Every structure is written in C-alpha cells, then in structure tokens.
Amino acid sequence: MSTDVLIDLLQVILLTLTTVVVMLVAGFKREHGLVNILTSAGLAASLLVFVFIDPVLPLQATELLYFDEYSLFFSGLIIFGALVVSILAYPYFESHNKLNEEFYILLMTATLGAVVLACSTHFVSFFIGMEMLGISLYAMIAYPVHADKAAKFPLEAALKYLIMSGLASGLILFGIALLYALTGTMFFSDLAPAIEAQDVASSPVLMTGWLMIIGGIAFKLSLVPFHIWTPDVYEGAPVPVTAFLATVSKAAMLAVTLRLLLVSDAFQYDALMLVLTVMAAASMMLGNFLALLQANVKRLFAYSSIAHLGYLLVVIIAAASVPGMLSVESMSFYVAAYFIMSLGGFAVISALSNSGKELDMINDYQGLFWRNPWLAAVMITVLFSLAGIPLTAGFIGKFYVFTSGVEGSLWFLLTMLIIGSAIGLYYYLRIIYAILQPIKKVSKQDPASKAIPFGTNAVLAITTIFVIYLGVYPMPMIEILQSLAASF
C-alpha cells in the first residue's frame, strides 16, 4: 500500500477513527454533550482534511474504493450532511431522551457506509456500503423507542424500513449474482467488455439481473412504484434522522447509481431505459399529486422528495443521449442544491421540535412569520427553492434538469416535469401561505419563541446563505462541477 493510497483513504480513516473513539468514550463516560462534540469534531475534521492535504486523484485505492473528484464531492456532501444531523440531534434528543450516546455511533457508521457507497466502482463495496448505511439507519429510525415519551412511532417506521430495505438489498444482491454469473466480474467498468466478449448482450438473464438491481435501487431512492415506505418512515423517524435519510442516504445512492449506469454502459438497453422513463414520469406525477393531500410537513417532504428524485431521474435518463459530462454536472448540482435546501427545511422543523413533541403539521406553522421571522424566512427560502423559483439554488438545479432534458430531447418527461412543478407549487405555497397568516392562537409555551441553540442557528444560516448564493452566483460551483465532470 503506497502513501498515495493512504492519503486518499485519510477521510475514511478519520471517520472510522471517530467511530471507534466515540464508541469507547460512550462506553466509559455517558455524557451526551461530550459524545456529540467528539462526533461533530470528527466529522468536521474529515470534511476539512482534503483542504489541507491534497489527495492524489484519480486513484484506485484497493480494489474496492475509487477516488476521483466525483467521489470526493459526494463524500464531502455526505459528511457535511452528517455534521448537520449531529448538530441538530443534540438539542433534539437532549431534553427528553436518557440514553443518547449510541445514536452517534450509528450516525458515524451510517456516514461511513454512505462514503463507501459514493467511492465504489465495484459491486462488493457497493453492497457493503449500502448495508452499512441501511443497517445503521434501522436503528437510528427506531432510536427514541425507549424514551419516556416518543413524539412519533419510531418502531413502526423502523420496521417498515427494515422490511422494505431488506427486500431491496436482497433484490440487488440477486441481481449482482446474476450479472456475475454471466460476466465473471464485479467491476462496473469491466461489465460492458465482458458482456461483449461473452456475447450475452441479449441474454434474458442479463436483463433480469439489471432489472433487479434497478428495482432495488429504486426502493432505496423511493421511486414510484417502490415508494410506499417513504412517507411513513419520514413521518415516524425523529427529525434529524429524517433529514439524514432524505439527504445523505439519497445522495450516496444517487452517486453510485449514476456511476454504475455510465461506467457499465447500461444505457444501451432499451428495456432498462423504458423502465427508468416510466419510473421518472410516475414519480413526478404521483409524488406531486399525493403531496397535495398531506397535512403533515414531514409526509409532504417525503412525497416531494419522491417528485424530486423523479426530476433527478430525468437527468440520469438524459445521460443516455447527451454527453456524459453534462449529466454528471447536472446531477451533481441538483443533488447539492437538494441536499442544502432539504437540510435547511429539516433544520427549521428540528428547531421547533424535540424528541418529545414534534411540530410537523402545516397548521403548526401558521403565523410563524410573525412569531419567529428568522425561522420563517429560512423556511420560505427553502420552500421557494424546492419549488424552483429564481434567486435560489433550486432554480439553477431545475434549469440544469431542463437543459439536460432539452439536449436529450426528452419531450415527454419535460412535459411531466412542467406539470409536476405546477402541482408542486401548490403545496409549497400552502405552507408558505400558512406561515404568512396572522397568528391563530398563542399557546403559553410557543416552541417558536424559545431560544434557538447556536449550532442550529449556524446550520440555518449556512444553508440559507448557500441556497441563495448558489441561486444568484452559481459560477464557482459550476466550475468545480465542470472539472469534476471532465475527470469523471
């Protein structure tokens, strides 16, 4: 193992080290604050490590991990997301939960899994990463189950996620096995040559394998018709975990999916493209339509995330006919934008909630603008961004989706995108409208009037600044993504 490999692995090593340290400290000294600070510091250190030490790119570090700008970008996002979740988790759990320390160990292993996923070009690391992420998440979702008074129904949510996610993992594993049986390789990049060499391109086994993998991925990404678990899990999980689920786990899965499809040249199979197109259209329609019916903000975000994943799938489908660079660039931008705005939105919900009582009905937000203008402003910015209104990152993201779609001549999907966005506006505006209305009744303990911890405030400020900065002056970000796409 050369030093180059060690340097590139530094991020992963730091994450692993933090996991171990947190575990040991939690074992000897149960103190929520200390564990939280250790976790956040470890995450911050691994986030910043490549600012100080230049990684060697691109590099195949062991058979399982591959480091290039693309994977580093997504690991960066993932670790940033985990850091935010760790910051939000402290005030959320502190007031009502007794034993909070293990949560951070789970958070670290989940993050580690997500990073492995983003760096994988091999089916083994793909599966290992996915399972590390998934298994940690089951426990994270169910975490408040022993609290005196859990705000939601964490056990139900965790069980649903466990069964659905387990099924998806099984599907993916079977799909991998089928592909391996045909080609004898587990490297994404060796698939296409092997298929050609063995002359099995039209084999039904190959297609079955691919469809199983895509189906499993669709479960994890909650694409219609594999989306059923999403709203229940989003609602039942504690807010910081919902935030993690909505951002980190989705981003990691997307990163590896696009790489898998591009590298293994899967776009040549018409059947696969058809399946993807149907899923994209159905996700945009159903996600947006069902979001209309929700009175719970977390459920609404769940359906809206289904729709947003549909938009992202448009970019991935466009990669079949446009130069791969543009779709890598578009997807990375959209994921980053979606990442930031979702974190902002969940940070607002989290600031108003704790593990004993969550404020997640639309009615709860009535008059927020007059009760707490700061939280309301963040929420409104985030919602406008999710709706894709200019001045926000969401708009540039949507612009990228449109650009990819037009270049790929995906007229049907673009029509669905416009209809979906129109419906989407309605439910985002409903929340904004509620926020702007006069205060209905002021309860004695208005959660909006309590002081917001410094960490949460910082998260709110950073996400809002990023949402607006990326919307007004996206050029620096675009330059990063261009170089990332060029080296893909």
Next chain:
Amino acid sequence: MILVWLMLILFVGGIAAWLSESRGSDVPRVIALVAILLDLALVILMLVAPEILGLTSIDNGHGEWLVLFEADWIPRFGISFIFGVDGLSLLLIGLTVFLGVISIGSAWHEIKERSGFFYFNLLWTLAGVIGVFTALDLFLFFFFWEVMLIPMYFIIAIWGHENKEYAAMKFFIFTQVSGLIMLLSILVLVFFNYQTNGVLTFSYFELLGNGLAGEIGMLVMLGFFIAFATKLPAVPIHNWLPDAHSQAPTAGSVILAGILLKTGAYGLIRFTVPLFPEPSQVFTPIAMTLGVVSILYTAKVAFAQTDLKRLIAYTSVSHMGFVLLGVYSWNAQALQGAIMTMLAHGFSAAALFMLAGGLQHRIHTRDMDKMGGLWSVAPKMSFMALFFTVAAVGMPGLGNFIGEFLVLLGSFQVSVTTTAFAALGLVVAAVYSLIVIQKVFHGENTNNYEIEDLTFIEMACFALMMIGLLWMGLYPQTMLDMAEPTLRSLGVAFP
C-alpha cells in the same frame, strides 16, 4: 450603471423599510417614498437631460441604446448580465416609477399592519419590473420575470381581502407555469442556435435572426406567447386576473393593473415577434382573433359584474385586447397605438383601482348593489371617477383614445373584419362604464353612507394621473417620438 442604481435604490430602500418597522409604523412609508422619489428623479433626468448623468446613445446595430450594460454572469451557459434602455424601455420604466409613487400614495392610509414588510414587497416588485423592462439576456429576463412574482404574491397573500389564499395561489401558479413553458422555449431556442451557429448564448442580440422556423419554430414561439398572453392577459388564460385584482390591496391592484400587465405586452413586442418573425406571421390571424375575443367577451363579462374591482379587472383584459391586436398587426400605427394604450391604460386602470380601493376602505364593500348616491356625499371622488371612467372608455383628448384609435387604424390595414369587431368594443365599453357611474354615484344613497371625501394625498395622486392622461391625449407626439426608434430597430416600417 445608472440602471443598477435604479434597482439598487429600490432593493436597499425595501430592506431599510422592513428594518425600520420597529421604529414606528409611519417610518417605512416615508423611507419607501424617499426611495421611489429618488428613482423618479433619476428617471426624469434620463428622460430630460441624459447628458447630466453622462449618458450618450450607443448604436450596436440593433437600435440605439441610451444605456447598455454587459457583464458575465454564468459563462458556462453563455448567460450574461445585459441591461439596455431604449425609448420603449424608458417609457415603461417611467410608467413603473410613476405608478410606484401613486401606489405608495394609495397605501399611505390603507396599510396599517406590518407596513415595513409591505413596503419592502412593494419596492421589490417595482425593482423586479424594472429588471424585466431592461434585461436583454433571455435568462436574465426570465429571472426577473419570476422574481417580480414573489413579492407580489406576498402582497396579495398577506394584505389581501376575504378570498386572498385562492387568489394569491392562482396568480402565482398561472404565471409560474406559463413561465416554465417559456423557460423550455428559451432553452430550445438557445440549443437550436447552439447547433446552427456553434455559440451557446442567451443574449437577445445574438439570438435575433436565429432562423427558427417551421413546426418547431411555431411551438417555441407559442411557448413565449403563452407566457406573455397569460400576463397580458388574453382570453382564454385571463381568469387569474379578476381574482388577483379583486383580492389584492389597493396598492397591489394599482401595480398589477398599471405595471405588471404591461410586462406581457412588452414581452410580445420585444421578444416574441422579433425573435420569431415567420411563425408570428403565421400565427397573426389567431392572435388577432384572440385579441378581439378578449375585447368583446371580457367587456360583456365586465357588464355582468356586481363587484366593482372585478368589473374594472375585466375591463383591463378588454383594453389589453387592443394591445394584442395592435402588436400582431405589426405596423407603425398599430404598434404606436399599442404602446400608447399600455401607457394610458396604466394610468386610467391604476386610478380606477385606487378609487375602488378608496371606496372599499370607506364603506367596506365592493358590491355595487350596495352603493348609490355617493355623488352628493363625496363630490370630488365622484368627479374623479367620472373623469377616469370616461378616459378608459376612450374619450378624445385623453390618452386611451389615441391608443385605441391608432390600434384600430393600424389593424384596419391588416384585417378589416377583425377591426370592425374590435371597434364594437368601444361601444360596449361605454355601456359598462356608465353603469358604474350610475350605480355607484347616481341614484339614491339608500344606505345613508356618510364618507370622507378624497384626502389631500389621494387628490394629488389623481391630479398627477389626470395631467398624464391629458398630456397623452393632447400631445402624444412626446411618447410616439420616444417609441419610434425602438420600433424602427425592430424592423417596423415608418411612413
């Protein structure tokens, strides 16, 4: 740079007004007024003595520009900041800033709650509109097109009347969705240009003469048309407007009717027709028919209203039908007429909405069946109502007459039948307008209203608009001369 100042003063003024709310509810309106008056002063300087501001006209091969500002924004996609002001833009900026003053006047006594945030939204809407009238990069244009919506949405959603949620939502969704269709069209146009000329650019100047024709050209043109026709608005995509207007607070209605509708007409003149000459040619009969249908149908609907603000809203659609007719006739008279109608309607509609708002503020209803006999109680108000109603109908000597007359003169050269039907609109207009005067101001004061007559601020606003309309009616040459170079550069033949 002067344009940046125009917008910056409004942006900063808006923020200052918002922050100043805690210092008393009267402070924000003063700050807003100061900001808008500063802008007005700048615009007047641009109109009267541009050399003081160091402005000289630049000819870039696409017309003469008093101000032309270019800078990179997102070079990745060939998107840049291109702002330009020519005669047409300057006229409309003048209208925007002037009506901005009027709208602050109309909000002066009406908006008591959360006034800081109100004036913030008001000023930001105006800044967005100035952006729309000056942006010459299609992406930048789209950006402002959408940005001006948000503060307007807030104005309707927070300070609106009883059915504001529905109205605000409808307003936002109609404009946003039609905007997305336009975005799609812009992208198709840009990528078509990229494929034929090898340059990825959103610049208006470089996209002129793109040669997009045939079926795709038609579809792309329609994308632009739908967005602008929604804002104009034209039948059958007009029905967001009566709701938005009737539910908005007075200042909101003034801005909506006076300025926001004009962005649609401006888009048609500046973008739709020049970018797609051939498809527009093919589309002309349909567009002109839509114009006539708008004129007659909404005039009929207006007659059936009992809600005063809804009635005025429908008449707006009717008058905007003349603009549509004029734009698609695409000759010197018709276009001059369309521009005159835009300006004159901006004044008359703003004044009428201000009157309706003033009435609602005083008697808490917009239902005309509950009004009557107000002439004896509020003579000044009644006189103003009569004056602006008559102006809207098209009384010779006032601006609206010049506009509609020129439109009919121009469209007569294109289609006699269409013009004949459009001219009927003038007759119907007289009917629905006189019914307003009759129901509201004449007859018996059955409810024994005793209302305060117009205040000094209101009188001042109305007087200013009167002078404007009289100027346009008696010496329209001032405006026509300003619009002419723009129209020439767009390829309109002048006799």
